[in-house]
Amino acid sequence: MRKSTKQARIFEIPESPSYEEIMEEYAKEFRNFILPKGDTIFGFWMQTLADLELLDLELQGLTEEYRIDPVNRTVDFKGNDDLVRLRIAHLEKVKGKTSLYADLVDTFGDTNAYAFHNLYPYKGKFYPRVVRTLINAFKLDSNSLLLDPFNGSGTTTHEASLMGIKSVGIDITPMGVILSELKNDLPFADEKLLSFTIGDLQDILYAIENKRWQHDNPTIYKLMLVIYFDTVDAFARTSKYNKKGKLGLFVEKFNYVKNCYKKLKEIKEQYGLKFEKAKIINGDVLELKNMDNLKEKFDACITSPPYYFSIDYVGKDKIAYDYLGIDTKSIESKYLGMKTNRVVKGNYNGLPLKVAMYYEDLRESIENIFWALKPGGKLAIIVGDSTVNGKKIPTTLMTKRFCEEVGFRFEKLIFNPLLGLRNRAIRGESIIICQKP
Numbered sequence: 001m002r003k004s005t006k007q008a009r010i011f012e013i014p015e016s017p018s019y020e021e022i023m024e025e026y027a028k029e030f031r032n033f034i035l036p037k038g039d040t041i042f043g044f045w046m047q048t049l050a051d052l053e054l055l056d057l058e059l060q061g062l063t064e065e066y067r068i069d070p071v072n073r074t075v076d077f078k079g080n081d082d083l084v085r086l087r088i089a090h091l092e093k094v095k096g097k098t099s100l101y102a103d104l105v106d107t108f109g110d111t112n113a114y115a116f117h118n119l120y121p122y123k124g125k126f127y128p129r130v131v132r133t134l135i136n137a138f139k140l141d142s143n144s145l146l147l148d149p150f151n152g153s154g155t156t157t158h159e160a161s162l163m164g165i166k167s168v169g170i171d172i173t174p175m176g177v178i179l180s181e182l183k184n185d186l187p188f189a190d191e192k193l194l195s196f197t198i199g200d201l202q203d204i205l206y207a208i209e210n211k212r213w214q215h216d217n218p219t220i221y222k223l224m225l226v227i228y229f230d231t232v233d234a235f236a237r238t239s240k241y242n243k244k245g246k247l248g249l250f251v252e253k254f255n256y257v258k259n260c261y262k263k264l265k266e267i268k269e270q271y272g273l274k275f276e277k278a279k280i281i282n283g284d285v286l287e288l289k290n291m292d293n294l295k296e297k298f299d300a301c302i303t304s305p306p307y308y309f310s311i312d313y314v315g316k317d318k319i320a321y322d323y324l325g326i327d328t329k330s331i332e333s334k335y336l337g338m339k340t341n342r343v344v345k346g347n348y349n350g351l352p353l354k355v356a357m358y359y360e361d362l363r364e365s366i367e368n369i370f371w372a373l374k375p376g377g378k379l380a381i382i383v384g385d386s387t388v389n390g391k392k393i394p395t396t397l398m399t400k401r402f403c404e405e406v407g408f409r410f411e412k413l414i415f416n417p418l419l420g421l422r423n424r425a426i427r428g429e430s431i432i433i434c435q436k437p
């Protein structure tokens with residue numbers, strides 16, 4: 001039996017420990033049973049065999065020598081302890097000290113929604129941890145340049161920025177670009193810019209609804225719009241926010257962003273981190289060769305093309321595009337696989353013409369990435385096999401084939417199962433890793 005921290009005295013009402021005190025003691029004791037024994041231990045978020053492969057991959061990039069003990073969930077390594085502690089994405093403790101990643105997870109209470117990664121519910125987002133792992137595996141540092149030509153909501157560029165690595169993100173959708181820019185700019189914003197009273201927020205909401213919203217600072221201007229789109233979208237999807245009201249939800253979402261800002265600032269100061277701004281471009285991956293000076297510029301590319309018609313990336317942001325007066329048809333026409341004038345040159349063994357056209361675009365995207373990478377440059381491309389008219393289409397192995405056809409040397413394929421997924425059409429995704437010779 002454990003002793004209570006507070007002593008009961010004679011003739012006084014005995015003071016029993018508070019619920020919080022009991023739970024704190026309980027958590028300490030429970031940790032003894034569940035935490036691996038060692039000074040360098042797995043993070044609790046390591047759940048699958050793919051995670052083990054990812055840990056292996058990043059240890060290859062970060063250490064001189066290592067040994068993983070998967071049964072006891074510990075690691076032994078030789079190398080720069082501080083570097084490993086600041087960069088690794090799969091360990092909770094490194095030589096007895098909490099890793100930066102574990103601190104991010106604890107501070108934000110989530111393995112994916114740390115910093116500004118959860119700013120907006122963009123569909124088909126990367127797991128930031130996978131991006132971090134690949135950056136480590138590719139040994140990128142402050143002199144490297146990373147590319148994501150399907151940058152979407154900017155997970156790659158945001159994670160690179162948090163790790164102090166320069167990057168360029170390209171996406172065809174204006175919403176993707178707005179979100180990537182916000183994630184890029186918010187960590188550098190002045191705290192004073194985020195101080196608004198409820199009255200201010202009420203005025204802002206009113207101004208946005210009446211199309212009169214203006215602000216001198218582009219970050220605040222875009223942030224308020226994005227929070228508004230998210231609020232309206234949440235209202236349209238469910239009645240569960242009716243009680244809070246639109247203003248209540250708008251304020252709640254703003255406070256969430258403000259809290260993320262504060263938490264990130266604290267972590268940045270505590271660890272002495274140096275963030276790096278990315279360059280965000282609204283453009284078409286098929287036009288990469290026409291963009292200024294991108295030939296053989298990049299040390300690595302981490303990217304994920306749109307999964308063939310499994311997600312309507314443009315349609316799901318209809319509220320935003322209607323508000324901004326952007327014609328979604330014109331964006332969709334530039335979408336990978338949506339060009340109507342595509343001449344199909346390859347042999348796709350009787351796959352529907354639309355799928356063949358998508359594959360032609362995918363192949364050309366990979367060719368352009370090859371062109372943009374330096375010799376020796378690394379590529380990680382994340383793909384999944386979707387189903388079209390009840391038939392699975394072989395995108396993963398097709399992607400691998402295209403990589404090899406355009407000149408990449410194939411290195412590794414890691415299959416990452418998506419656990420607990422409702423839509424079983426996509427059972428998981430594969431990370432294909434290649435190198436430009």
Ligand SMILES: C[S@@+](CC[C@H](N)C(=O)[O-])C[C@H]1O[C@@H](n2cnc3c(N)ncnc32)[C@H](O)[C@@H]1O
Nearest residue numbers: 125126150152153155171172284285306335336
């Ligand atoms: C799987 S999503 C990438 C999501 C991203 N990894 C993230 O974390 O947000 C694929 C992205 O490719 C973009 N896209 C589609 N066609 C494109 C094109 N021709 N050029 C550039 N981007 C394109 C889509 O807008 C979408 O954001």
